[in-house]
Amino acid sequence: MTSIALGRRSALPVTIIGGYLGAGKTSLINHLLRSACERRIAVLVNEFGALPIDTDLIEAAAGHVLTLSGGCICCSYGDDLITALMSFGSRIDEFDDILVECSGVALPDSVAASLTLVSGVHLQGIVVIVDASNIESKLSDRYVADTVRRQLAAADRLLINKTDLVSLPRLQNIEHMLASDFPRAKIVLTAHGAVDSGAIFGPQTFCGFVGDAQRSPHDLTTLSSTTFEIHNPIDIAALAANLCDRKLSLVRAKGVLLDLDGKWMVLQIVDQRIQITTARTQHRRHGSLVCIAHPGPMDRLALTAAVAAPVLPRQT
Amino acid sequence: MARLDGDAMTTIYSARTILTMNPARPVVSHVAVRDGRILGAGSIDELIGWGPHTIDDRFRDKVLMPGLVEGHSHTSEGSLWQFVYCGYFDRTDPDGRVWPGVKTIDALVERMAEANRQRRRADSALTGWGLDPIYFKDRRVERADLDRVERDRPIGIMHASGHIMSVNTKALEMANMMRSGINHPGVPMGADGLPTGEMKGPEAMTPVGVHVGLDRALLASDEPGLRAFGRLCVRKGVTTATDLASLLPSDAVKMMQRVTREDDFPARIVAMRVFRGVSPTDLVRHAMELRSHTSDRLRLGAIKIVVDGSIQGFSARLRWPGYYNGAPPGLWYVAPEQLREVLDLALLNQIQVHAHTNGDEATELVLDTLASVLSKAPTLDHRLTLQHCQLADTALFRRMKLLGVGVNLFPNHHYFWGDQHYALTVGPERAERMNACATALANGVPLAIHSDAPVTPLGPLFMAWCAMHRITASGRTLGRHERINLNDALKTITLGAAYSLKLDHEVGSIECGKRADFTVLDENPLEVDPMALKDIGIWGTVQGGRIFDVSRL
Ligand SMILES: [Zn+2]
Numbered sequence: 001m002t003s004i005a006l007g008r009r010s011a012l013p014v015t016i017i018g019g020y021l022g023a024g025k026t027s028l029i030n031h032l033l034r035s036a037c038e039r040r041i042a043v044l045v046n047e048f049g050a051l052p053i054d055t056d057l058i059e060a061a062a063g064h065v066l067t068l069s070g071g072c073i074c075c076s077y078g079d080d081l082i083t084a085l086m087s088f089g090s091r092i093d094e095f096d097d098i099l100v101e102c103s104g105v106a107l108p109d110s111v112a113a114s115l116t117l118v119s120g121v122h123l124q125g126i127v128v129i130v131d132a133s134n135i136e137s138k139l140s141d142r143y144v145a146d147t148v149r150r151q152l153a154a155a156d157r158l159l160i161n162k163t164d165l166v167s168l169p170r171l172q173n174i175e176h177m178l179a180s181d182f183p184r185a186k187i188v189l190t191a192h193g194a195v196d197s198g199a200i201f202g203p204q205t206f207c208g209f210v211g212d213a214q215r216s217p218h219d220l221t222t223l224s225s226t227t228f229e230i231h232n233p234i235d236i237a238a239l240a241a242n243l244c245d246r247k248l249s250l251v252r253a254k255g256v257l258l259d260l261d262g263k264w265m266v267l268q269i270v271d272q273r274i275q276i277t278t279a280r281t282q283h284r285r286h287g288s289l290v291c292i293a294h295p296g297p298m299d300r301l302a303l304t305a306a307v308a309a310p311v312l313p314r315q316t
Numbered sequence: 317m318a319r320l321d322g323d324a325m326t327t328i329y330s331a332r333t334i335l336t337m338n339p340a341r342p343v344v345s346h347v348a349v350r351d352g353r354i355l356g357a358g359s360i361d362e363l364i365g366w367g368p369h370t371i372d373d374r375f376r377d378k379v380l381m382p383g384l385v386e387g388h389s390h391t392s393e394g395s396l397w398q399f400v401y402c403g404y405f406d407r408t409d410p411d412g413r414v415w416p417g418v419k420t421i422d423a424l425v426e427r428m429a430e431a432n433r434q435r436r437r438a439d440s441a442l443t444g445w446g447l448d449p450i451y452f453k454d455r456r457v458e459r460a461d462l463d464r465v466e467r468d469r470p471i472g473i474m475h476a477s478g479h480i481m482s483v484n485t486k487a488l489e490m491a492n493m494m495r496s497g498i499n500h501p502g503v504p505m506g507a508d509g510l511p512t513g514e515m516k517g518p519e520a521m522t523p524v525g526v527h528v529g530l531d532r533a534l535l536a537s538d539e540p541g542l543r544a545f546g547r548l549c550v551r552k553g554v555t556t557a558t559d560l561a562s563l564l565p566s567d568a569v570k571m572m573q574r575v576t577r578e579d580d581f582p583a584r585i586v587a588m589r590v591f592r593g594v595s596p597t598d599l600v601r602h603a604m605e606l607r608s609h610t611s612d613r614l615r616l617g618a619i620k621i622v623v624d625g626s627i628q629g630f631s632a633r634l635r636w637p638g639y640y641n642g643a644p645p646g647l648w649y650v651a652p653e654q655l656r657e658v659l660d661l662a663l664l665n666q667i668q669v670h671a672h673t674n675g676d677e678a679t680e681l682v683l684d685t686l687a688s689v690l691s692k693a694p695t696l697d698h699r700l701t702l703q704h705c706q707l708a709d710t711a712l713f714r715r716m717k718l719l720g721v722g723v724n725l726f727p728n729h730h731y732f733w734g735d736q737h738y739a740l741t742v743g744p745e746r747a748e749r750m751n752a753c754a755t756a757l758a759n760g761v762p763l764a765i766h767s768d769a770p771v772t773p774l775g776p777l778f779m780a781w782c783a784m785h786r787i788t789a790s791g792r793t794l795g796r797h798e799r800i801n802l803n804d805a806l807k808t809i810t811l812g813a814a815y816s817l818k819l820d821h822e823v824g825s826i827e828c829g830k831r832a833d834f835t836v837l838d839e840n841p842l843e844v845d846p847m848a849l850k851d852i853g854i855w856g857t858v859q860g861g862r863i864f865d866v867s868r869l
Contacts, residue, residue, distance in 0.1 A: 022653065
C-alpha cells in the first residue's frame with residue numbers, strides 16, 4: 001500500500017476538546033496547531049480571552065477570526081457555537097478538521113448533540129483533558145464534582161495532562177481511578193498538552209511531531225521520539241522499508257520529505273502500515289521526519305543508520 | 317448650572333394625592349419642579365417660598381407616585397411587538413392596543429392566518445412570540461399545526477419562556493432540518509422520524525431562528541424597538557428601566573445613546589454588560605470603559621453574570637434534593653473560578669455586579685465566593701444584587717444581610733408558572749417559599765421585584781400585586797407567609813429597585829433634590845381594593861420634568 005486516495009468528504013470531522021477550566025485545553029490546541037504541518041485546522045474557541053493562541057502562530061486578526069499559519073484559523077464563538085459551525089458547513093474543502101474547545105463548565109456530550117443540528121459536520125471524537133494536579137479535588141468539590149464527572153463520562157479519549165506536577169504513585173492512582181470509572185475512554189498521559197496529534201485526530205489522520213515535549217523524570221509512560229531534519233532528496237519507499245524493521249520498535253513515523261523526483265511527499269507509518277501521499281504544499285525548504293518508539297531506550301544509532309542510507313547526497 | 321435666584325422656571329404641580337415614599341412626609345398635595353428635578357414636596361404654602369413659579373393643575377384629579385423602576389427587564393420587549401403576539405394572557409402593545417390572549421390551538425392558527433393574510437412581503441417569514449402551550453393542557457404546538465397557516469412560507473413562534481420555538485415544515489426545510497439523524501434533546505422527533513417542529517434551547521433554535529426572523533441578535537434591540545420600549549414604559553408608569561444583559565458592542569451603545577438623548581424618549585435605561593465571550597479581565601475593562609460613557613438617560617458600567625439556568629428549564633442549580641421530578645441538578649453557566657475572578661476585579665474597580673442565580677446552589681456559590689473575596693479585600697457598598705434568586709431559604713437570606721447583598725425577586729413567576737413549580741419542578745414546599753419577599757424584608761435584605769420583560773409583561777403594579785397576593789393562574793395562593801403588605805410592595809417597585817441599581821439617591825421617592833420622575837395614576841393605590849391594584853389606570857408619567865401622556869404617545 002502506498003497511498004490512500006481520500007474521496008470527497010461529505011462532512012467536516014469535528015473533534016470536541018472538553019475539560020474543566022484550567023485543565024490545559026488551550027495548551028493542547030496550541031500544540032496541535034504548532035504540529036499541524038499538513039492539516040488545515042479550524043479551531044473554534046469559547047473566547048479569545050488572555051491570548052489563548054500563541055501569538056507567533058497568528059498571521060492576521062479580524063474580529064472573531066484569527067488567521068493562523070499553514071491554512072489554519074481560530075474563531076471565538078462566545079455562546080453561539082451553532083452559528084459558528086453553520087458557517088463551516090459550506091467550507092468542506094477549506095479545512096481538514098474542526099476542533100471545538102468547550103467552555104470550562106460545558107458538557108461535551110451536549111456539544112456533541114448539537115453537532116447533529118448542523119449539516120456539513122460530523123463528530124469525530126470527544127477528547128476530555130484532566131489536570132492531574134487537581135482532578136481528585138475537583139471530583140470531590142461540592143459545587144462542580146457532578147459537572148466534572150459528566151464531562152469525563154462523555155470522553156472517548158481522556159488526556160491526563162500536567163503529569164509532571166504529580167508523583168508517579170499518585171499519577172498511577174489517578175490513571176487507575178479514571179480507567180475504572182470511565183472504561184469507555186482511551187487514556188493518554190501527557191504534560192503541557194504536548195500529545196502526539198495522532199491521539200487526538202485518530203490514527204488515520206496521524207500528523208505531527210511529538211517534538212521536544214518537556215518530559216519529567218516521572219513521565220515514564222510517554223513514548224520517546226526523535227526528529228530528523230532531512231533536506232536532501234530521499235528514496236522514500238526504501239526509507240519506509242527500513243523504518244518498518246521491528247528491531248527499531250517504532251510505533252509510528254511521520255515526515256514531509258523530498259522524493260527522488262523532486263516532489264514533496266508525506267510519509268506516515270502507523271504500526272507497520274505505510275502511507276505515502278503528495279504534500280499539499282510544494283513550496284518548502286526543509287524536510288523532516290519524526291520517529292516515535294515504544295517506551296524504553298531507543299536505539300538511536302540503528303535508527304540513524306536506517307534513515308541515512310536512502311538519502312541521496314544533494315548535488316552541488 | 318441653574319441658580320436658585322428665580323431665573324429658572326419653577327412649576328408647582330397640584331394633585332389629588334402625592335405618595336412620596338419619603339417616610340418623613342409620606343403624603344403631600346403639591347410638588348415643585350425646576351430643571352427636571354424636585355425642589356420640594358409639601359403644601360402649596362411651603363413650596364411658594366421657592367420664589368416665582370407657575371402652578372400647573374393638570375394632575376389635580378390624579379395621584380402621583382415616584383416614577384416606577386423596573387430593575388430587571390430587557391428592551392427586546394419593544395422589538396418583539398413587530399411580531400404577532402401569541403400569548404395566553406391579554407397584553408398591551410406599545411401603541412396601546414390590547415391583544416386578547418390566545419386560548420386554543422385553533423385560535424393560534426387563526427391569529428397567525430390573519431397576520432398571513434395581511435402580510436406585506438411574500439418572501440418574508442411570519443413570526444410570532446409569547447406562546448405558552450402549558451395552558452393548552454400540554455398539547456404541544458407542532459409543525460402540522462403551523463402548516464395549517466401556510467405551507468410555503470417559513471413560520472416561527474417564540475414561546476413565552478424565550479427558550480422554545482415552534483416552527484412549520486417550511487422553516488425546517490430551509491434550515492436543512494427536515495431529516496432523520498438529528499439526535500439532540502432539544503429537537504423532539506415524531507413517529508415519522510422527522511422533527512416535530514418544537515425547538516428547545518438556544519442550540520436547537522439558532523439554525524431555524526435565522527429563517528423565521530428570530531435570530532439571536534434580536535435581543536440586542538433595534539432602534540425602533542428601543543423607542544417602542546420607551547412607549548411601553550410610559551403606559552406602565554415606568555420612568556427608569558433596565559436592559560439587563562447585553563454584549564453592548566460600540567454600535568449598540570451609540571444607537572442607545574442617540575435614541576435615549578431624543579427629546580421625547582421617556583425613560584432612563586440602565587444597560588448592563590453581560591459576562592459572555594470575553595475573559596474576566598476584558599469584561600471589567602469593558603465595563604469601566606462603558607462607565608465613562610454614562611449619561612442621564614443611559615446608565616452604563618454595571619455587569620451581569622449568569623451563574624445558572626432556569627427552574628422551568630431544569631437547568632437552575634439546585635441543592636439537595638434537587639428537582640421534584642428527579643431531573644439532574646442543573647447546569648453551571650460559569651465556572652466558580654471565573655465567578656471569583658470577575659468579583660475580585662469588579663469590586664477592586666467599583667463595578668457593580670448583578671448575578672443571575674435561579675437555584676439555591678447558585679445563590680450559595682455566589683455568597684461563598686463573595687465572602688471569600690470580601691475577606692481578602694473588604695469593600696463597602698459593593699451592592700451585589702442577586703437577580704431572580706427564586707429558591708433562597710431563610711439561612712441564605714441571613715447570609716445576604718451579613719454580606720451586604722440585595723435581591724431582585726420574581727413574584728410574577730407565581731402567577732404564570734407557580735402551578736407548574738408546585739406540581740413538577742421544585743414541589744409544594746419549595747414552591748411556597750419561592751421568591752421569599754417577606755423573608756427578605758424580615759431579614760433586612762434590600763428587596764426589589766421584577767418582570768424580566770419580555771418573559772413576563774412589563775408592569776410594576778402587576779408585580780406588586782403578585783408579591784402581595786402570590787396567586788397562581790389557577791387561583792391557588794402559593795406561600796401565604798411570603799406575601800408582603802401594600803406599602804412594602806410599593807416600595808419595592810420604587811426605592812427598592814432604585815437601590816439595586818445604585819440610583820436611590822436620584823430616583824425612587826418624591827423628595828427635595830431628586831429627579832422629577834412621577835407616575836401619574838387614576839386611583840390611589842392606598843384606597844383601592846387590594847385585588848384591584850394591578851388594574852389602576854395609568855395616565856402617564858413625568859420623567860426628568862418632561863410630561864408624557866399615554867393618550868398622546
Ligand atoms: Zn433577564
